[in-house]
Every structure is written in C-alpha cells, then in structure tokens.
Amino acid sequence: MAFLGETKSHPTAEEVYKEVRRQLAGISLGTVYRNLNQLADNGMIRRLHMQDGIDRFDADVSEHYHLYCNGCKRVYDLELKLPMQVSKLVKAADKSSEGTVDGCVITFWGKCVNCG
Amino acid sequence: MAFLGETKSHPTAEEVYKEVRRQLAGISLGTVYRNLNQLADNGMIRRLHMQDGIDRFDADVSEHYHLYCNGCKRVYDLELKLPMQVSKLVKAADKSSEGTVDGCVITFWGKCVNCG
DNA sequence: AATAAAACAGTAATGATTCTTAAAAGAGTA
DNA sequence: TACTCTTTTAAGAATCATTACTGTTTTATT
Numbered sequence A, B: 001m002a003f004l005g006e007t008k009s010h011p012t013a014e015e016v017y018k019e020v021r022r023q024l025a026g027i028s029l030g031t032v033y034r035n036l037n038q039l040a041d042n043g044m045i046r047r048l049h050m051q052d053g054i055d056r057f058d059a060d061v062s063e064h065y066h067l068y069c070n071g072c073k074r075v076y077d078l079e080l081k082l083p084m085q086v087s088k089l090v091k092a093a094d095k096s097s098e099g100t101v102d103g104c105v106i107t108f109w110g111k112c113v114n115c116g
Numbered sequence C: 001a002a003t004a005a006a007a008c009a010g011t012a013a014t015g016a017t018t019c020t021t022a023a024a025a026g027a028g029t030a
Numbered sequence D: 001t002a003c004t005c006t007t008t009t010a011a012g013a014a015t016c017a018t019t020a021c022t023g024t025t026t027t028a029t030t
Helices: A013-021 A029-041 A086-096 B013-021 B029-041 B086-096
Strands: A046-048 A056-058 A065-069 A075-078 A100-111 B046-048 B056-058 B065-069 B075-078 B100-111
Touching: A013 A029, A029 A046, A029 A056, A086 A100, A086 B100, A100 B086, B013 B029, B029 B046, B086 B100
Parallel strands: A065 A100, B065 B100
Antiparallel strands: A046 A056, A065 A075, A100 B100, B046 B056, B065 B075
C-alpha cells in the first residue's frame, strides 16, 4: 500500500527511502519512487522540482512557497503573503500569452537560518 | 574560445551542441557544457532549470518570464508585466524569512500556441 | 480455493551532466 | 625557431537521479 508517513520536511526520494526503510526494512528504492509518483499524480503530495535537479516531496499541498538553501541544499517553507494570488498571476499570464498558461511555480533561494 | 552565437530561442545543451557543430565540426558535448557553464557563471547567459530536469539556456539576461509547454516541451518567452517587481518580491520574502533570500524564479507552464 | 490484478524487490537501463586525462593550441621569451 | 608554461580542448569514462523491466509475492474478487 501507498501510505508513507509524510511528517518530515521536504525529503528527497532517497531520504524518504531511508526513512521508510526503518519501518519496512525490505522496501526498495524503486517502490518508493513508484509510490511517490503515484501520490504526486493524485495530488496527495507535491513534487518540488528544485534547481539542483533533485526532486523534493512535500506532504503539504496547500499554497505556499519554498526556500532552497544554497548552503545545506535543503528546502524550507517560506511564510509569505504574496501581494497577488498566484491564481490571478496565472490568469494574467494566460491573458497576455498566445498559448495557454495553466500554472506557475515561484521558488526562492538563499541561505537558511542555520547556513546564513 | 567561448563564443557561442546565441541567437536561438531557449536551447538545451544538446541543441546548442548540434547547432555549434555545424560551424565547428569537431567540438564535443563536454566542451559545449563547459562553455555554457562558464558563460552562465559570468552572467553572460541565463541557465533555466526546467521542470523536466533538462536545463535550457537563454542569451537574453533581462528580466522576463518563461512558459514551459507541456506539449512540445519547449520554453517560450512570456510577455508579462508583473504587478510587483521581482526584486521587491525577493525583498519581501527576505524580510518574512528567518534566513536570507537572495533571489527567485517564477516559471509558468501550459501549452504554447502550436500545442494549445 | 482459483484466478485476476496490483504491488513488490532487485536490478538493469536511461539520460543529463560532470570529471578525467592526455593531447593540442597559445603566449611569451630568449 | 625552439623551449617552457599555461589554457583549452576532445573524447570518453564516471556519476547520479530517476525510470523501466522482470519475475515473484501479495491482495482482491468471484
């Protein structure tokens, strides 16, 4: 079954694998990937494409932003009230574009409080 | 030498390689990567981390946004006036964050005019 | 229980990018 | 020109995240 206790921060597939392995000693990395992909496809979790090419996974699917720390290469939630809702931003982009704009990602980078 | 006639759209390293190869038949993909990285590090070109994991390169370093087409997997410029400058957005994020926020990327996705 | 469907472990394959190495090109100098 | 020192290069090997494949085991359904 595809129940992966998503309580942690923003783990990579590898980190999820290590974590889950403590409960299910025999699980394989391939299985973790398959389940993560399935959950992400169903919108149960969010897949974050980060600039280092390693995807992160987030159990929190609500609208919020992320900070990629150039120091520790970890991803943190960012408490941020945007002056404009993303949905409106997408709508504006859709209007001004020749094609169709369905969504967008806003990703911040910098240093986390530990690496700052 | 590191002069790669960047006149095209938003080519991947592979596409740059194919293009440059018509002029310099003996160039290697590694050389292309090295030069692209060098140019990107010096701010001469922009490296775009796209959600499919394949980087694109953009000779236009001015502030503008990109649309990733889920159909043809190509990247297009987006004519879009944001209601708030990105620099201000970064500043706002920096203030509300415990760490330091240095920059951000906003990437849109959807369908281009051909794939729409 | 019998059979069909889904999930699994293990591993091989893929594909973008980087690293390594040894050769070539270039610059400067006498 | 010949010689040394530095930089750039091609080619291919290595890396690393992710996916695909294969045969087996578990689960669901009748």
